[in-house]
Amino acid sequence: MTPHMNTRRAAALAAVAAMVAVGVQTGTATAGTGNGATGTTGTSASSSGATILGVNTAARRTTALRAAQSDAPAAAEALGLGSQEKLIVRDVITDARGTVHTRYERTYAGLPVLGGDLVTHTASDGRSKGVDRATEARISVPSTQPKLKSAANARTVVWARGAKPVLAFETVRTGVRKDGTPSKLHIITDATTGRKLHRFEAVETGTGNSQYSGQVTLSTTEGGSGFELTDGDRGGHKTYDLNQGRTGTGTLVTDADDTWGDGTGDDRQTAAVDAHYGAAKTWDFYTSELGRDGIAGDGRAAYSRVHFGTGYVNAFWDDSCFCMTYGDGADDKSALTAIDVAGHEMSHGLTAATANLDYAGESGGLNEATSDIFGASVEFYADNATDPGDYLIGEKIDINGDGSPLRYMDQPSKDGGSADYWDENVGDLDVHYSSGVANHFFYLLAEGSGAKTVNGVDYDSPTADGSTVTGIGRQKAYQIWYKALSVYMTSSTDYAGARVATEKAATDLFGAGSAELAAVGAAWTGVAVK
Template sequence: MNRKNALAAAVAAALALGSVTVVAPQSTAAAGNSAARPGAGFQAMTADARGEAIRTADRNAAATARALGLGPDERLVAKDVLIDADGARHVRYDRTYRGLSVIGGDLVVHLTADGTITGSDLAHQGAIRIADTTPKLTAADASAAAVKHAKHVRNAKTKGSDGSTLMVYAVGKVPVLAYRSTVTGAGEAGPATRQAVIVDASSGAALDQYELHQNITGTGNGVTVGQVSIETTQSGSGYTLTDAAHGGTIVYDSYNSPQSNPRQNARTFSKTTNSWGNGTTSSRESAAVDASYGLAKTWDYYKNSFNRSGIRNDGRGAPAYVHVDTGLLNAFYDDDCFCMFFGDGSSQNGNTPVTALDVAGHEMSHGVTAATANLTYSGESGGLNEATSDIFGTMVEFYADNTGDPGDYYIGEKLNMSGGYMRRMDNPSADGNSLSCWTSGAGSVDVHYSSGIGNHFFYLAAEGTGAKTIGGRSHNGTTCNNDTFTGIGKDKAAAVWYRALSAYMTSTTNYSGARTATLQAAADLYGTNSQERYLVSKAWAAVGVGTALPDPGTPTPSPSTPTPSPSTPPSGNALTNGTFEQGTSGWTQSDDIITNSTLQLARSGSWYAWMMGYGADAVESLSQSNIAVPSAGTPKLTFWLKVTTQESGSTAYDTLKVKVNGTTLATYSNANASSGYVQRTVDLSAYKGQTVKLEFAGTEDTYLSTVFLVDEIAIG
């Protein structure tokens, strides 16, 4: 769990659940207990019970906001509530600022059954403060800027001022007043691709952009599920493809309505007999059978595995449309209309529908992600979004146990792709585009390719390393660090991922944050000292994210083990990754400090350390241990520092301290503000020949922000 999950001080507030007391977060599972907790640890809830839990959370929202230390202009809006088997609650909120929606403002609050807050996960840490909510740009100006910035569509256009909405963009450390514009044009998702573009409301600069259709793109090979049973509804003397057993899900024939308005010509499938399709594209019903079957199996998987009732856990089915547009090699979920759409393919694949079982599971899972963590569809969070759909699309395939489409870790293997699949979870880079291992540039890669990191992690966590045949297909669990280990099984791995997604991830979670979330979920389900949690950490290390935890089965050294003589100079390592171009490698950070965000600039390269800048009470630390200080000459620490602040005067309100072995050697503050990077030097003569821990410790007071940017750190 991220920094500030344990709130700084106990805050009492009268809630319907009881008196709120804030304590440090801890695992709810007994250490070493590896017994499975069904439903990923969550209780089954009726729609009425869930609705009442959300209403209770809304009534408690103001007190919860105060307990979290949010500002007076912020409001929390309850989105969902999950209840553990022991009554503990995980309440997911969105937040607003002076009535404006906040992108990156979502959070999860964790409470015991009696209302004690045990922790929180916030997409944006701390309170949000913006000097002025009056934009310099008009909505029409923002729309024009969005069209200019749109990268993923051709012939971009918006609806002018109606296409842009004013909101707060809080994905970076410093919240910005911004416009969110919807841009349409020709792109990868088809001739009516929709893209969100976020622009600064003062300057019109692009802050972020991503596709709104979260899609799985490719060619299909026709009807894939074979002869199956599907749920229908009798209406008068006929039948319709309405699945009352799964929330009233209805499959419509779009009748080739354009992608820009796929419901334009839509009509229900209805007939006097209850036999549908003929297994080929000569019947328009055949694609509808595929879709109905796939969506029902996806619903059943979530219900029977995690006690989840539908996409939004409210028992409501999402309508689906087949035969969308003409020549559409795409399927997608759209949260704006709570709908799913399936194209018919094109001449490249014999005009066969894109309605395979793992496609249906993939698209419906995009809806589950939108209803839970709502992972932003760009950067590393976008890769996690896609990986989540691949993971659960795959699990649906295993769950369905369809002899014509057995479970495996290939994505879209029934879609007649030229390489035989769209993606492979066991070896993502085999497609020539996807990432198998995390790199510092992962956030700049297309989300369908950066998803490979999450896919690879999941495969290794589930199956472990080595060659296997699964579902009749060859799999080979290779790693990025040449490690070998066993997996915990696909059902346990899926339970860990679902709990992490539902209870701990937020819209801005990156791969490092996903590791933290899954380790917490594994601790909740199987115990802090369980083999499951240990193997989850091994799987993350195997794809280049973090290091493995100590094996809980390895005995600790005896206290009588002799220690080195104090007179022997300790050995150590040279400071590593001082430029941060290898991401977090070598460093321990209390939050997502090491970044390549374009909201600030590195002194060189693209990566740097961004510390503080919250405009609220906050602390952060960045450290590296086991550093060998040279034993000759006059050793020193050098680094480049840029300080920008909203404070004024020479009083040090916000500070950055340089510590060695816990001793402060230098302090910088808002009073050291500079227009650019300034090289700083710290004498390390007192530590000649020693092995030390170097730490940068930031502290910020209640009001006004100060940003400390650090780059190019060296000891010599």
């Protein structure tokens, strides 16, 4: 966080934000606390007291982005960036209080700056409310000409996630992981010394008769010879059958009479029913609970692919295709398409469109936890009697073969690998295990510590220091997490930074002296994040 800048720069940045706000606020924002979503009209959230803004149209969002990009040079000057730096606008969000949050990537001498992203915050009256940066380092390198020869598929970048920015190569190595998941491994190498600086994975792992949700209503489209799994109500989301292939889009799932699947893995349509239904429920959750128009906030639908490979026991999100992909399980009859899994995978796309948390170290754990948090929240929101909401991740898909869930949010270590509490080594864990700290935080914030039963499931959540945490309710908890993710976190946010981001979000939503803000602090302390 950079709270101070000189008066001239603050005024310039305020002027930029004011111009952008004109492009966004064509109506009157609802009075109240807001959740940070872009929009102009609102409806009250029933149990939290926060205001959920109406969904902004894609055209209005495009106007806001164009206005912000047009004014990016003035913003760069206001922020005191160097003459060789330029800002590229990724997102503009105006919250219920009229605060404009503008998210930028940076370039240096025309080269992408990895770890140079930042978010500016400008109040409705033009006051600067500060800047959140992925790095505080000044972006500068002695030369933009590499001393080493790059590989044919490498691009030259400025690596800004270390202590000092350096010229580097980014190479993408594609392949297949041991479990059959496609891999797009990004490797960052110092362009002067050849030293490996960083690596992260870009492919992020996790009326129909469904396998997990019973009989459900699907939004389909009538075609020339029957019906197809195209959801005209939600951006045109389509569900495809890969037919055990591992590449391409596959074949759009169709049916003659608009009755899909038989509820078992023996019918190929069943997996498509669950995937299509899960995508619809996730879209609706984003819309009604977060005030967000689809994954990227632009009304554009992703698509789903089912029947990936043979004996593939996983699911994944790939931002390059903007799609979710599901395997059929070890027996090829137990597709990984439960509601919380669908919500988890789509939420990797949400993270990519907002904070773009680096998929390694502590930020990678936060990335995975975000998908677990929203996956569980979607399951509660769906209110499906066959798959009621819980704080267990993947409990329906039986990925372990013994009926146990993949992860537990109330006490993550029950899975045998996840961390309950933060320590200085947590970033060294696999991201699916370091995510435990944030999952545990979310459970404590929503439900509190100690023993309780929710929807028939027993939980008993401890704290690192034996303290008692009183929950504020799930809806308030996920509104706080979403606002923190969408307007305060950056690509390099770690657990300490996540505490700061969620405290800012709680302050925005519920006030500086609120019980909700105090609960955020208590929950983080409960997982040893100071």
